[in-house]
Amino acid sequence: LDEAVKLLLQLKETYKKVTGQDYKSGSPPSEVTSTSGNGPTATTEDDDVVDPWTVATSNAKGIDYDKLIVRFGSSKIDQELIDRIERVTGQRPHHFLRRGIFFSHRDMHQILDAYENKKSFYLYTGRGPSSESMHVGHLIPFIFTKWLQEVFDVPLVIQLTDDEKYLWKDLKIEECYRFAIENCKDIIACGFDVNKTFIFSDLEYMGESPGFYKNVVKIQKHVTFNQVKGIFGFTDSDCIGKISFPAIQAAPSFSSSFPQIFNGRKDIQSLIPCAIDQDPYFRMTRDVAPRIGHSKPALFHSTFFPALQGAQTKMSASDPNSSIFLTDTAKQIKNKINKHAFSGGKDTIEEHRKFGGNTDVDVSFMYLTFFLEDDEKLEQIRKDYSSGALLTGELKKYLIDILQPLIAAHQERRKQVTDDVIKQFMTPRKLAFDF
């Protein structure tokens, strides 16, 4: 019964987010009000919901990202920008860029202009440690950030928002901090360079930094409750911790939050790779930045990594069958993909051979776009599956054969992460860059 009530309340909340109206039995919603990017939640005409706490769509292909760009007022990552990145860095653009997985940006041309003029920037990304286990989808921003750090050779700061999780979840402070440390191990296992990377827990770093809290207070002075109500949909019943939290996620966008790294300089611009649902935090940050004498952070936005069950929702760390976890065994990976990965194939082999499968909704194929680096092979699979030459089981096998060694290697690297290594990454210190 509890489960059913919970589901009902959740549905009512989603209803309210999508329609902007309270659910009333027997009374269909009136027309959806456009929020023009300023409303608490971005909803497109076909009722996609995207904010830091909810990502939902009724479309099996997933969120309509082109509409989201218009609504959020960001810029599409077009071929021209991708070509320019290749020119400036001398490196082939990452397949996340080539395939539109990172699809939207803010001010990337400004970052590249400055970079060409030998003016440096830094990378800032983060993670909300809501449990000790991360899934493959959580790797996306870190894989891309690692690539960016390597091709641009810049400092990187990674925020673990354990305070946020404490405020939003029914967890103790100590649990949230423990999750932060566990997640930190997975992040380190992605292969970041300890000489160029600083990872921090909010709960810990706030009490260690002469710059972080000052920036938090500066931001908090320049954002009203009306504004966070508009951007995040907070209400009068929300705790004051949630209401003021956006300033905590905003502060690492400013280099003076890290005086050890930037030698007290406040003029180093940040570039933030993140999933598009985090954009509301940084729209707010960009609004405040010039008013407190800082440059606006630039952004790279990614699409969402689909749940095994389909692209309608983001994966949930709390549902073990919604995703492949970084702790899964080879056998679990195989079983989950075979059993749960939503298929674009036809009901019978005969029909499949005749009509072909649909890669637009096939989750295994979507996962391959994230993890199979070889463009030609991916295109071959797409063609073969669409024509019916490739069966669903065969498609799934490609994915299993990629994910099993990828995750095994991750687990191997994670084992090497000792307490001492964690301490090195998490100690406020100068990095291998002079400012």
Place this chain on the structure above:
Amino acid sequence: LDEAVKLLLQLKETYKKVTGQDYKSGSPPSEVTSTSGNGPTATTEDDDVVDPWTVATSNAKGIDYDKLIVRFGSSKIDQELIDRIERVTGQRPHHFLRRGIFFSHRDMHQILDAYENKKSFYLYTGRGPSSESMHVGHLIPFIFTKWLQEVFDVPLVIQLTDDEKYLWKDLKIEECYRFAIENCKDIIACGFDVNKTFIFSDLEYMGESPGFYKNVVKIQKHVTFNQVKGIFGFTDSDCIGKISFPAIQAAPSFSSSFPQIFNGRKDIQSLIPCAIDQDPYFRMTRDVAPRIGHSKPALFHSTFFPALQGAQTKMSASDPNSSIFLTDTAKQIKNKINKHAFSGGKDTIEEHRKFGGNTDVDVSFMYLTFFLEDDEKLEQIRKDYSSGALLTGELKKYLIDILQPLIAAHQERRKQVTDDVIKQFMTPRKLAFDF
């Protein structure tokens, strides 16, 4: 013109606080709504206004403190409590207690019960550094706190809310911090023992303490916007910094905010001496305390120190003629008292001799109740002034003769406060107590 507009806006604001209605020319206010101590501002029937930002009354004798006790739900400091303090400490109660300057408390009997059972507590008080100069009224909580520390021999923490001043005033962070340091010198000059006292700036200590921010977040999780709206009168147009600030003033009430001093223990109760206008912060703190596993702070509340112009308002650090400043010369002290101190005397010497003066509204006499320790002499002055035997000029001379050496001695002690002494007081460290 600017001044006049500022005054008008201020009056309109006060009007709104008192009546709960917007000012409208030619339309008198309807009946005042009682807020029963839960409203944003405590107003008594005769329209006293008391909150952390406004203290105002139309009564020349000042605020009606008995009504405030009922409204705030605190307890009167009665003779029984004063006698008990004398019994427990073996010391004659401070004249601030004997004369009702500290007139209200919360849970003092609990503190004394525990103290008698050899269970320690600590003192917590503070100051909002809104300018570099403090006036004599600002000394009251510190004089009393010093006495408490000496008779009970307990640790003391003093919070300088430079972050609050940054949020509320049109000042830069650097200015607020500088004011904190300047005020710190005046506080040290009161004679606190460096081995038993920790003074901290919020802006600085937040980045130095492994315990402070964690308590702030815990408090912020357990207080909603609705609650701070009710307690402090915040609106949707207020910045999120103001909205979440009450947690910052609450956190030092909990011993785990000072792990260096209390060895990580969270069970040491605090006793907070403060002016009654700060009580809303601690009503909120006491409400949260049991829900996060801490004991409620006990409180001592003082009356307000009257402005030279009369007891209707608290003094303002921004109006040089409203008070005696700790930087005033002997000549300035004399001139200010003679020129600005509101007199309860009659218009002519003849009338004064015949009808006598009114010590209930005479500011010089009120100041003497704060600074003249000799009870008998004070009573003699009261009688003589009331009978007309003592003229206003003579009464003022008594006050001048007390304040001139008192402030000269303060200035002398303040000169001795070197940067090194400030650093000693402000360094997070163990004090001369074992926990």
